[in-house]
Amino acid sequence: MKHGIRHLYIPGPTNVPERVRRAMNVPMEDQRAPDFPALSLPLFEDLKRVFKMREGRVFMYPSSGTGAWEAAIQNTLARGDRVLMSRFGQFSHLWVDMAQRLGLDVEAIDVEWGAGVPLDAYERAIAADRAHAIRAVFVTHNETATGVTSDVAGVRRLLDAHQHPALIFVDGVSSIASIDFRQDEWGVDLAVAGSQKGFMLPAGLSFLAVSEKALAASRDNRPKMERTYFAFADMITHNDNGFFPYTPPTQFFHGLRVALDMLFEEGLENVFARHHRLAEGVRRGVAAWGLKLQAVAPQWHSDTVSAIRVPEGVDANAVIRTAYERYDTSLGGGLAQLSGKVFRIGHLGDLNAAMCLTALGVAEMALADAGARIEPGSGVAAAQAWYRDAAAEGSALMQHAAE
Amino acid sequence: MKHGIRHLYIPGPTNVPERVRRAMNVPMEDQRAPDFPALSLPLFEDLKRVFKMREGRVFMYPSSGTGAWEAAIQNTLARGDRVLMSRFGQFSHLWVDMAQRLGLDVEAIDVEWGAGVPLDAYERAIAADRAHAIRAVFVTHNETATGVTSDVAGVRRLLDAHQHPALIFVDGVSSIASIDFRQDEWGVDLAVAGSQKGFMLPAGLSFLAVSEKALAASRDNRPKMERTYFAFADMITHNDNGFFPYTPPTQFFHGLRVALDMLFEEGLENVFARHHRLAEGVRRGVAAWGLKLQAVAPQWHSDTVSAIRVPEGVDANAVIRTAYERYDTSLGGGLAQLSGKVFRIGHLGDLNAAMCLTALGVAEMALADAGARIEPGSGVAAAQAWYRDAAAEGSALMQHAAE
């Protein structure tokens, strides 16, 4: 029989804050009531602040992030359209798979799992595309399977350098609201996010931020893919008045209201700094164990999830299973080719340093149980040193501010 | 400032039972945990009991019912496929619209709003289709906009009579789990339901029950529409093991567990009988007011929602607005051509007789405020008489059973 906190350190769904859970525990309500827009309209505006956009709009779909991936494609592209993508983890792999199945002509560049979007290869493809056949370039901002963050701004720069008009699609499911993201500044056209990561909500709602350029593309005369559930046009007609073309999950909106309040109360830049601080503690713990991250170089290190390679001869799945069964803790597994090779610690959302210590402390026990020779307590100690410094600094800063 | 219960008598979302609300107020969890299938697998089985099916399977999508409408079409039909549909209310209208936009060749039969699926016209079309060009026949089991229930079994009978192989699609969003529905017996191939009606859950989850015949159609060699989010194949691969192809909204599953328990504890036939009993009280109240239902004859009366025609010169929208603003009560509005002509009382889900009295009592006040000349208390009195008899009978039955 299980007791106590079910420790959750997967890269999503993440721990839902008490405030958000409370806010979502509401009775159902009339989604056509005259005062309903007073709830819904500010959400659209505030979501734009999170995506750092002034132009364009954000859609909210009752769906997983996968649904928003599909929405982005269906509304702006047509079967046979050429797109540039890259594959370096299970989620970028799945996005390529979707694009292919939806009938796009995909140029998919494979990269070793552990690196991110290959700017060089992208540049070559863009440079070669004088005819501007490439309609869209896809960027997985944060590959959840490998703990790798890519350079979205870099993709924008190379498109600009070549005056290439392709749309930029971004998968920001495990980055947006946790890692800096700038829709306008980076010229992103379609950015996908999900409720269950940095937005600190349960799963079931997805967000799609769309630039004016992409909105125009969705409206232009070129035929697009058939669509109704995810169709921008129906959403826009209703959203403009604060309503929805079909019954929306209103309980999520109450939770989102509080989640956005929390993000703004903390300040987005502070949210990103906190994620970096907590992630760095986990990475120091991993280093102290003598283990490697799947991310092959610091430039790729993700501040929301770390994929940790277990030593040769150790089964990462045994680590995960032991953590779950013996120590009441969910760690993330290795997906596809990484199964058994890595376990993942999700360090995003509503999180603090003590929680990271818990994750490291349990991982040490589970690694040892699985036969890894790591020094017990070493990862915890390394993280403690880092978190102590960070807390002392934060404390000093606050004292300074109060003086 | 508002106080007390927000009375909710729209035809969905419906009142979520306390037991279900409690069950859904859970922390997030690992949707890939080894014990997760112990939660998910029985849900699939128990959903089949609600749809009254032994063959085939039920999919659960993170989407509204509209999403499941689309899923049904995308997985079994191809652009250009001929389908037979009928239109007699806003929701059957929207389904036709979706079918057209997804590229189907729709034969849409228009019926006055107030009647239901036209069996005669359907029979003519089927009889004429010797070549079996019609791939699917669509049936809106319960038209939520007009309060009209149609005869699904009748559609099956006429297809059988003509040995026509078309698939039967059913929109059961506002009927299934409230009104009798029999997937197997009626030979339904694709039946759509939503969480926020008879299933007594918040909005955000849809159900699609699929017959073996429809599953075979989704797998056969004929090309189908492009799809990934709603693709059966991906769902099946993961569902068979109790998992999902993308992050599922696990909180809904805990709520669904309890909602299904409640349905089975009461017994499906008793659930249907209760809906009939409560609906009949509302209809008697309407009759006592001297008003008419939008449903033009008793054969069409819906046990989940009544659309009530206001007298000439009265604005139904004023009734609804007054009920909301002055009496803290949400009634359903008239949609499209019925705007201003009807208001609707939803009487489905977690409901009892006293709640129906509340709805009638408020409707009387709001009607009077809007200028309708109805005898105050008359509708309540008529409903009371009916509910008293029903309760006395129920009480006598229970006493008898206890002896």
Next chain:
Amino acid sequence: MKHGIRHLYIPGPTNVPERVRRAMNVPMEDQRAPDFPALSLPLFEDLKRVFKMREGRVFMYPSSGTGAWEAAIQNTLARGDRVLMSRFGQFSHLWVDMAQRLGLDVEAIDVEWGAGVPLDAYERAIAADRAHAIRAVFVTHNETATGVTSDVAGVRRLLDAHQHPALIFVDGVSSIASIDFRQDEWGVDLAVAGSQKGFMLPAGLSFLAVSEKALAASRDNRPKMERTYFAFADMITHNDNGFFPYTPPTQFFHGLRVALDMLFEEGLENVFARHHRLAEGVRRGVAAWGLKLQAVAPQWHSDTVSAIRVPEGVDANAVIRTAYERYDTSLGGGLAQLSGKVFRIGHLGDLNAAMCLTALGVAEMALADAGARIEPGSGVAAAQAWYRDAAAEGSALMQHAAE
């Protein structure tokens, strides 16, 4: 099997607002944390606003109102002290019983059940007490068993008229926060309230408002009753810093925070006006039935609870039982000598007009089932007329204010 809302129209516990329920659903916390006083200290101040007092203080006890009754006595009186009380319902009866068992020398004046505090008789007793032997005069502000409100200010006036120094004790459990109460202006010394009535919280917390004079009495050299759990002195020492002498039920404080916010957002005078408006609708319904209230004259009518006399030959307990078993509704029973003679409708706390219609509509059914000959719908109709007028007036006022 039961469905839908459990309609609760007893005079407490009352319906807890959703906002309050959400606020109370918190994890436990450290009641000695440095930031805990930021939660607790404002509660003490805001409670004083509800009691309308600037001097003195309010204690919060983890107890029912009965505990606060005892606290009031133990801290300011000694065994053998003479007190003046009156008895006109089950709760005033029980308070006399407590006073006697705690060893006070009680002069208890019996009044017919249906009237309230007998100012004449009190005046005679006070006038006769030249020696000021009477230490305290007890006033049941609102007798919950009979639906009778008494004149607290009148007691103050007669004490003043006779320059009598007795303390005034008030049982305001079912009045304070629902009916006007003025600790300072009326010179009340010890006023008892409970969480589960006008404060709209669950049962389990009691409030005791204490004047400076009563605080002084608790500290003076006269021996008092032995006490520790309810001792003022221990409470004061800790409360002054925002803490408590024993583990407080912190979840209640979060609920109280929201309940107080709601009272102030509405405005106390508006709260009282709303209670009067809702109560009057219920009384009009009762009059339309041709039934009598237990309160023998309008001056005694309580705005928080109505005790309704059933016709001769009808068993009020059958009414209550039927309402509960057949119609999912809790009405209040007749207590002690009123058992079987009255049923009670609680109309206080988080309530609106539609809820009062529900209570009346169910009462009509249950009365009829119990054999009462009342015109079905008549009470509902009378209340509707009253509530419609009140709502139209409120609506006009708001429109006026907006112009």
Next chain:
Amino acid sequence: MKHGIRHLYIPGPTNVPERVRRAMNVPMEDQRAPDFPALSLPLFEDLKRVFKMREGRVFMYPSSGTGAWEAAIQNTLARGDRVLMSRFGQFSHLWVDMAQRLGLDVEAIDVEWGAGVPLDAYERAIAADRAHAIRAVFVTHNETATGVTSDVAGVRRLLDAHQHPALIFVDGVSSIASIDFRQDEWGVDLAVAGSQKGFMLPAGLSFLAVSEKALAASRDNRPKMERTYFAFADMITHNDNGFFPYTPPTQFFHGLRVALDMLFEEGLENVFARHHRLAEGVRRGVAAWGLKLQAVAPQWHSDTVSAIRVPEGVDANAVIRTAYERYDTSLGGGLAQLSGKVFRIGHLGDLNAAMCLTALGVAEMALADAGARIEPGSGVAAAQAWYRDAAAEGSALMQHAAE
């Protein structure tokens, strides 16, 4: 701004399990409803199982444990009665204080803070009391301030040995439901427990288990203290039918129902074993730091709370403050003479090994911040080793059982 779990490792209130929180989030209900006893009566019976008693009864008071302390005394003793007590921590000190203030003639034996009930001194006092003037002997089963568990059975043995008829009072607030306790076997007469410790509920409800002998004492002709709120007689009259003499906090009963289910599902002996296992891990961590417990010898070690002495020159209050402010963690403070000398880790209730690692990991950071020279990670590592062995053993046992 704070994020993530508020880590709570004080010795009460403890972490309320999700199941219990959900169960308590109920609307208010009629505490006089005919089906209410179906909820309440089994609670009384099941509480007796937790206290391990077949005779006597358990009372539930809306109060803190301090209230139940007072209830025990008021109902069975009279002013001037002689009682034997001992003092070795803040809570045993407060109980002596209460007894004195309630007018008992207290023989209070002082023991160094760190040991427990002095059986030798008790025996001398009992042996000397040939006249049986001592009416009651008080035993603080678990002194929460020092982390010391005393030998209740030993007190029973010495009373038996001297054929002394005194009642045995036990303070089991921080032991019962976590550490073995046997009302019948140990001949305990009045045992006090609170909701917010091993019972895993919020604060606000206390339990008092009373033997037949003590019930008889409460009824006999000897005058007792005046009482009404806590009076056994009123409680018994109502409890026998499943009701209460004043409005009970019904939400607690729903939570208690689940808490008791959880205790029995796990099995009381397994609950005790788990507490021992988790406590031992904490103690090994403390030993690895080179620090001492306040409990002066292993015989006194408490399995629910450890009071840890900080090194000379370190301020324990700084440790606690830092843990709270920097690391979002509540540790228990040193009370009275132990202020600044110890901090406490509560390890009781709904707890698992990973949570104990969190507590130790944070304590290490806070100790270091406060200037203690301890090896970072050392306590965590020692606890990990212990928990890994325990988990492996448990895992092996389960596998064995499954074979």
